[in-house]
Amino acid sequence: MSEPLPTERWTHPLAQPLEIDRNGPFVELADGSLVTVDDQGFRVCKDDGKTWSEAIPDCKGINPKEPSSYYLLRSRNNTLILVYLNFSDYRFEWGEQRKESKEGCKLEVLAIRSIDGGRVELTTSGFLRVTMQTFSV
Secondary structure, eight states: OOOOOOSSOOOOTTOOOOOOOOOOOEEEOTTSOEEEEETTEEEEESSTTSOOOOOBOOOTTOOTTSGGGEEEEEOTTOOEEEEEEEEEEEEOOEETTTTEEOTTOEEEEEEEEETTSSOEEEOTTSOEEEOOEEEEO
8 A cells, every 4th residue: 555645845954945035937147146037027136036126028928827838947058048828819719519729729939038148237217128039939
């Protein structure tokens, strides 16, 4: 017979909780700052997750209720890549008779990349700017 599943999550004894109010995904940039993305946009932190910049709205359509629908990573050459499902134009209808989706259904997969490692700079007007390129696949 198998043993019952544990009722608590096991945590390594050397692990320490992070003082962070975001769910991620998180990426550490070359300068040590953290970046994340949420439904409001791209955010930067320079104090180990304690405070975050205002959102830079570069990725409309992220749905935080679908946490597996977006992913942020940094490549070996410091390119930041965000891949996500664009829920802003999402359309879905199911045909019961044929047991398949109806024509006109839509859920785009979008990717944004920053070839300069997510360089963020403060402009003279006080807004943050991130150099990003957007393309559809």
